[in-house]
Amino acid sequence: MRVALKIAYIGTGYHGSQIQPDVGTIEGEIFRALTELDIVGDPKDAGYISAGRTDTGVHAREMVIAFDTDKPNLAIPRVINSKLPKAIWAWAHAEVPDDFDPRRGAISRKYRYVMSGEKYDISSIRSASKILVGKHDFANFCSKEGDKNTIRTIEKIDVRVSGTLTKIDIQANSFLWNMVRKIVTALTMVGSGVRDEEWLQQMLEPEFYEEGLECAPPYGLTLMEVNYPEPIEWTEDAYSIRRANEVFHEYTVRHRVMAEVMDHLVPKE
Template identity: 60%
Template sequence: MRVALKIAYIGSSYRGSQVQPGVSTIEGKIFEALQSLEIIEDPSSARFVSSGRTDTGVHAMGQVVAFDTDKPKLAIPRVINSKLPGDIWAWSRAEVDSDFHPRRYAINRTYRYITPSMDADISKLRAACSILEGSHDFANFCFRDTGRSTIRRIEKIDVRLAGNLLRIDITANSFLWKMIRKIVTVLLLVGSGARDLDWLENMLDPASYEEGIKPAKPYGLILTNVNYGDSVQWVDDGYSMRRSRERIEEYLVYHQVLAEVMDQFLPKEPKAE
């Protein structure tokens, strides 16, 4: 039987999602869990595939993996989570067709990037988003891979203020390497007034204009959803979702306190006499 899982993880401690020798990765931890439970013998024979890669420090709420197993009753989130570290967990499961491929079958993907607003002009940001939506050549927005098409279709970009933070949600049929983080850099440049909309239009015409853009930091990026429409019938694991919420609340308290501790180290303005 072929089983698909939705996986969430906090990527701060990992060298990306894809397994690599000698370093800690998300897939490496998942392989260890599945093999220790004898759900799979090895990733190759189980035809293990994920919906895509995330870079070092990038997080996910809706990464999807699929594999073959002859022990489907064990291949459930709460069992698998017992062998995973606390910052990686499965939370939904589906039995899928034998040819299901999480990457090729995806209709679209959505990522969220969270960043300080830096007094960006929200109207300029939304105007830039309108330009980026649709099919374009994003060669100036990625690390180029010779021979691979750089044309992608962005279905929607939504930018919202949340206190002093910006939440940027991007949905596309697929993404190029570093594409989202470079889009964030471009949006912030336009939103701050450092660049204008004419420059953005030029960036989308790489045949006549080329400029290197530094990607935004990875820690603000989250893969929120991989969409398969009605072709996959997910069954959420309520117990796993409750346990993950408890862990996240503990993690949140820790970082709230740590942020306050770090604030104590900042130089203080002298009091006026």
């Protein structure tokens, strides 16, 4: 039987989602849990596929994975979570067709970038974001991967203010390596007055204009959704979600306290 899972994780402290030798990764922890529970023997032999990859320090709310198992009764969130660290948890599962491929089968993905918005003109960022919507060549907004096609279609960009923070949601048919983080950099350059909309339009014409962009920091980026053409009948695990909320509360409290401590470490001018 082929099983799909929705996985969430805090990427801080991990060298990305994709398994690598000698470093801690999200997949490395998932593989260890699945094999220790004897849900799969070898992930590759079980046809393990994920919906994509995230870089070092990037988070996910809804990374979709799928694999074959002859023990579907064990391939459920609360069982798998018993072998995962607190920063990684499964929260929904589904039985899927034997040929289900969470990466190639996806029709769109949505990412959210959260940043401090205190020093940017949000109206300028909103206006500039409209230029990027649609089908374009995003060669100037990615880290090159050989001869990979750099044309993508951004379906929508939503920019919202929440207190002192700004949230930028970007949904596209698919994304290039570092594409979201470089788009965020470009939008903040316009929002701070360093560049204008004419420059941004030029950046979408890489055959005539080429300029490198730094990536925005990874800690603000989260993979929010992966969408498929056919609805998947997900079963959410209430216990796993409740437990994750408890962990999040502990995590949030700790970081709020640390923010206050750090504020006290520097003498006021």
